[in-house]
Amino acid sequence: MTGVLDMMRADPVLAALTLGGAVLLLLFLMVWLVLRAQIRATSVLTPMQGEMQAQMQALGETVRSLSMGQQQLAGGLQQVAEAQTRAQSHLQQNIDRRLEEVQRGMAETLHGSSTRTARSLGELQQRLEVIDRAQSNIEKLSGDVLSLQDILSNKQTRGAFGEIQLNDIVSKALPADSYAFQAVLGNGKRADCLIHLPKPPGPIVIDSKFPLEAYEALRAAGSEAERQAAARALRTAVRTHIRAISERYIIEGETADGALMFLPSEAVYAELHANFGDVVREGFAARVWIVSPTTCMATLNTMRAVLKDARMKEQAGAIRRELGLLHKDVDRLEARVGNLDRHFAQAAKDVDEIKISAGKAGKRARALDRFEFEDLPGADEAVRPLRLTPQD
Numbered sequence: 316m317t318g319v320l321d322m323m324r325a326d327p328v329l330a331a332l333t334l335g336g337a338v339l340l341l342l343f344l345m346v347w348l349v350l351r352a353q354i355r356a357t358s359v360l361t362p363m364q365g366e367m368q369a370q371m372q373a374l375g376e377t378v379r380s381l382s383m384g385q386q387q388l389a390g391g392l393q394q395v396a397e398a399q400t401r402a403q404s405h406l407q408q409n410i411d412r413r414l415e416e417v418q419r420g421m422a423e424t425l426h427g428s429s430t431r432t433a434r435s436l437g438e439l440q441q442r443l444e445v446i447d448r449a450q451s452n453i454e455k456l457s458g459d460v461l462s463l464q465d466i467l468s469n470k471q472t473r474g475a476f477g478e479i480q481l482n483d484i485v486s487k488a489l490p491a492d493s494y495a496f497q498a499v500l501g502n503g504k505r506a507d508c509l510i511h512l513p514k515p516p517g518p519i520v521i522d523s524k525f526p527l528e529a530y531e532a533l534r535a536a537g538s539e540a541e542r543q544a545a546a547r548a549l550r551t552a553v554r555t556h557i558r559a560i561s562e563r564y565i566i567e568g569e570t571a572d573g574a575l576m577f578l579p580s581e582a583v584y585a586e587l588h589a590n591f592g593d594v595v596r597e598g599f600a601a602r603v604w605i606v607s608p609t610t611c612m613a614t615l616n617t618m619r620a621v622l623k624d625a626r627m628k629e630q631a632g633a634i635r636r637e638l639g640l641l642h643k644d645v646d647r648l649e650a651r652v653g654n655l656d657r658h659f660a661q662a663a664k665d666v667d668e669i670k671i672s673a674g675k676a677g678k679r680a681r682a683l684d685r686f687e688f689e690d691l692p693g694a695d696e697a698v699r700p701l702r703l704t705p706q707d
């Protein structure tokens with residue numbers, strides 16, 4: 316029974332057809348049983364044969380009615396099957412359309428995602444290229460730093476590096492004729508740079524050599540004891556260098572009453588002024604001024620102003636002489652302009668007189684051309700009767 320119900324749920328049309336066949340089979344079985352019973356009854360009950368025939372006819376009518384009902388049921392079941400088929404077809408079409416829309420949406424989504432992914436990968440590639448270039452620059456800079464460290468670790472190359480940096484700063488700040496490199500002083504000492512300042516203060520020396528070993532030891536100190544030892548060594552080295560500059564490059568009557576100690580590193584300059592103020596004050600007392608690239612440029616700009624002022628003072632006499640000559644030239648120019656103005660006035664007067672004379676001459680020429688002698692200016696009264704006309 317459960318199997319029959321499952322089959323009816325699975326396919327209603329087949330279930331209906333099966334049910335109709337069972338009903339017809341049952342009807343035929345009932346008819347057969349009735350006919351058999353009638354046959355038996357006919358042999359026993361002959362008088363009842365007519366009545367039985369009538370019942371058989373009624374039963375036949377009933378069977379025909381049942382057959383017609385079965386046909387109608389089959390037609391209805393066929394219509395139901397066709398409707399179910401159409402519904403299934405419509406449902407399949409809807410499902411196919413929805414699947415197509417879902418596939419199209421998924422394709423568009425996947426295409427957009429792939430496009431965004433490709434764009435993101437391109438941007439990532441560009442960023443990676445930028446990072447690679449930055450890495451290359453960092454490696455190059457690291458190599459330059461190592462090269463600079465190698466330069467500064469050697470005393471001779473460090474001195475050359477300081478001289479080159481000082482040369483670049485001085486050449487940019489001062490005129491070419493106001494300084495000299497590797498100048499020899501009267502005591503035979505060779506100065507890294509000599510600035511030709513006027514007296515006072517006079518030429519001033521700039522020394523570019525500095526004991527950097529003590530500073531490097533201070534920076535590399537790992538313990539407090541090492542740091543204190545390096546600080547003492549740096550203090551001693553700077554004091555020694557200040558004393559050497561004061562003794563070599565400050566010559567009374569030849570140079571200025573002071574000298575400059577050039578430090579090619581702003582870090583060393585800051586370290587001295589931050590933690591070795593006593594050494595800096597000793598430099599002031601010894602008239603040795605410590606300068607870094609920045610402060611050296613400011614000092615040289617001040618020197619340039621001093622040189623400009625001195626040169627202007629040197630040229631003051633020449634300027635006054637030229638001004639006197641210019642004043643005389645202006646006076647002569649004024650006199651000549653006056654003369655020219657008088658000449659122009661006389662020429663204008665002469666031109667006016669010439670115009671008057673030309674007018675009179677033209678009038679006489681026209682009168683003579685018409686033989687009108689009586690109209691001539693200053694004509695004699697006795698001559699007027701002798702007037703000639705074109706008719707005469």
